[in-house]
Amino acid sequence: DSGVTQTPKHLITATGQRVTLRCSPRSGDLSVYWYQQSLDQGLQFLIQYYNGEERAKGNILERFSAQQFPDLHSELNLSSLELGDSALYFCASSSGSPANEQFFGPGTRLTVL
Amino acid sequence: GQQLNQSPQSMFIQEGEDVSMNCTSSSIFNTWLWYKQDPGEGPVLLIALYKAGELTSNGRLTAQFGITRKDSFLNISASIPSDVGIYFCAGRGTSGSRLTFGEGTQLTVNP
Numbered sequence: 421d422s423g424v425t426q427t428p429k430h431l432i433t434a435t436g437q438r439v440t441l442r443c444s445p446r447s448g449d450l451s452v453y454w455y456q457q458s459l460d461q462g463l464q465f466l467i468q469y470y471n472g473e474e475r476a477k478g479n480i481l482e483r484f485s486a487q488q489f490p491d492l493h494s495e496l497n498l499s500s501l502e503l504g505d506s507a508l509y510f511c512a513s514s515s516g517s518p519a520n521e522q523f524f525g526p527g528t529r530l531t532v533l
Numbered sequence: 534g535q536q537l538n539q540s541p542q543s544m545f546i547q548e549g550e551d552v553s554m555n556c557t558s559s560s561i562f563n564t565w566l567w568y569k570q571d572p573g574e575g576p577v578l579l580i581a582l583y584k585a586g587e588l589t590s591n592g593r594l595t596a597q598f599g600i601t602r603k604d605s606f607l608n609i610s611a612s613i614p615s616d617v618g619i620y621f622c623a624g625r626g627t628s629g630s631r632l633t634f635g636e637g638t639q640l641t642v643n644p
Contacts, residue, residue, distance in 0.1 A: 422575065451630070463576070463621065463634040476631045510575050520564050520583070520625070522632060524575035 424525035438499040445513030452494040457508040539635030555606040556622035564625040565605040
């Protein structure tokens, strides 16, 4: 158990809908990272927050947004969902920025029908 | 942007054999990390490397940070069935905090 929690574990929704994925980092970690992993592919970095502020942005679509709250949990919002958004979404946390060791949560499997 | 080439893409070995996989980068990295991912689970950190030339072991796993700072390898000795999974390398460049991940090596161990 990495100490990073993600909810929900599974999410099934329809095209055009909007969903919110939630992540709680390890106790004491200030940085949260979001990754997307499509079937049989590697991990694509989406976005990083550090202590409530956006710190780095990767290949995140304009339909996606994220935020980190004062209690350091983070939410990833995905809107106008398309079939191609079906993937595993992982959250990771680390103690600082720049990151060295990142610890991953169990992921949320999103299926868009 | 930074790119990582991880090889091989897949390996099929017999239980007891040793395994080696590596990653090369188009640019210099300050940190190399190796993760293992089981199906449907999150990646689990195996080894972290912070200095060029550093050689670090974790049980039957050994990883090295290349002298050029553009490569790293992971060795698994005396493989066992529970070593099955996808192994990812990840590196952090000289600026910024994001990690770049390799495409993964799918390891299959036949009993």
